[in-house]
Amino acid sequence: MSVAEDIVDGRSCGTCSLCCILPEIDVFDKPANSVCRHCQPGRGCLAYDERPATCRDFFCHWMTDADMNEAWEPARCHMMVYTQGPQITVLVDPAHPHIWKTEPYASQLQQWAAESAPSGGYLIVYVGDEVTVVGAKAG
Secondary structure: OOOHHHOOOOOOOOOOOHHHOOOOEHHHOEOOOOOOOOEEOOOEEOOHHHOOHHHHOOOOHHHHOOOOOHHHOHHHHOEEEEEEOOEEEEEEOOOOOOHHHOOOHHHHHHHHHHHHHHHOOEEEEEEOOEEEEEOOOOO
């Protein structure tokens, strides 16, 4: 999560609505992988001016991380990346369940997992009900 001041120059949500579809949004009793009742996919939020802080304060990493190249634009890669404490979360559009296992994504996810591990971080990929911890070694 981030704040509006952290948005990379030139980036915008455009027609992407993945943050209104992929995550669970408790304040709206919205389950994961369903369209929020306030969302018009490809057009935006019908309650934009009155949206709760949960929505107002959220920006995916592509919006706030200048190191993420155009391949990571959520509408293009069908994934949304964000951080919660030590956890890097990757939500994958269930209509594209294997995209995260392809390049350039797979190697970048492995790199992020490896970089976060020394400080106790980890990377989790959610595809529908499937959960994968990236970089985890069998014990």
